[in-house]
Amino acid sequence: MVFVQSLLVPPKIFFKENSPATDFDGVIADHKNEALKKLNLILGTSYKTSNIKTYNQIINWAIQEGWSEDDAQMLQDEIFFNPDILYKAKPIPGAIELSKWFYESGFSLPIFTSRRDKAHVKPKKFKNIKEATLAWIQEYLPWMPEKDIHIKEVDDEYVREFKPGKINKNDIKVYFEDLPVHAEEILERTSTRVVLISNLIDVESKFGPDRLIRVKGLDGKHPDMFQACALFGIPITPNVAQY
Numbered sequence: 001m002v003f004v005q006s007l008l009v010p011p012k013i014f015f016k017e018n019s020p021a022t023d024f025d026g027v028i029a030d031h032k033n034e035a036l037k038k039l040n041l042i043l044g045t046s047y048k049t050s051n052i053k054t055y056n057q058i059i060n061w062a063i064q065e066g067w068s069e070d071d072a073q074m075l076q077d078e079i080f081f082n083p084d085i086l087y088k089a090k091p092i093p094g095a096i097e098l099s100k101w102f103y104e105s106g107f108s109l110p111i112f113t114s115r116r117d118k119a120h121v122k123p124k125k126f127k128n129i130k131e132a133t134l135a136w137i138q139e140y141l142p143w144m145p146e147k148d149i150h151i152k153e154v155d156d157e158y159v160r161e162f163k164p165g166k167i168n169k170n171d172i173k174v175y176f177e178d179l180p181v182h183a184e185e186i187l188e189r190t191s192t193r194v195v196l197i198s199n200l201i202d203v204e205s206k207f208g209p210d211r212l213i214r215v216k217g218l219d220g221k222h223p224d225m226f227q228a229c230a231l232f233g234i235p236i237t238p239n240v241a242q243y
């Protein structure tokens with residue numbers, strides 16, 4: 001566990017001066033697990049989430065199975081941006097408890113997600129990403145007001161501006177993120193501290209512990225949000241019935 005002096009302040013005092021916000025997929029919702037179920041069906045493979053090593057892993061796997069680059073890109077979109085699949089994601093362990101603690105303690109934990117609709121993805125159950133995301137949050141995080149849910153929605157070229165823009169506009173001081181590439185952009189374009197929930201490539205060499213805190217999972221598993229809670233001393237009790 002990283003030792004950071006300022007985090008030794010009790011969490012209710014720390015977050016009073018350090019407004020938090022969070023990414024959604026990989027931090028709150030375990031989208032990769034559902035995506036891989038679908039991928040394994042299509043490719044006839046048996047990949048696990050711990051096999052995902054890069055951002056374009058699905059594309060690489062599809063190409064290995066003989067798919068063209070274009071088709072592999074379409075497949076990755078179909079799996080990661082399909083509202084029907086995203087809705088089925090289970091919560092990351094500890095994420096519900098973390099959100100609940102913030103709201104019950106008088107804080108907010110807004111979600112900034114670059115989830116967006118892809119024109120060629122045709123869901124059956126939901127109209128679009130926004131509808132599926134709001135339905136998921138209604139089910140698992142019913143205490144969240146809609147004003148705290150920020151979804152990118154539109155698939156344009158400015159995807160990398162979205163999270164830094166929201167973080168700066170809302171004066172966020174702690175941001176929970178699972179993608180190293182997004183963490184890096186956020187660290188470069190904002191002054192927030194990033195809690196990186198990921199085992200993937202190291203970015204620590206560029207940023208010190210005053211900006212970047214890494215939470216890694218054990219035995220190659222995706223880290224969970226109970227680990228993030230422990231980092232800040234957030235007192236939560238796992239609700240095993242949910243998992």
Ligand SMILES: [Mg+2]
Pocket residue numbers: 023024025026027177178179
């Ligand atoms: Mg994410």
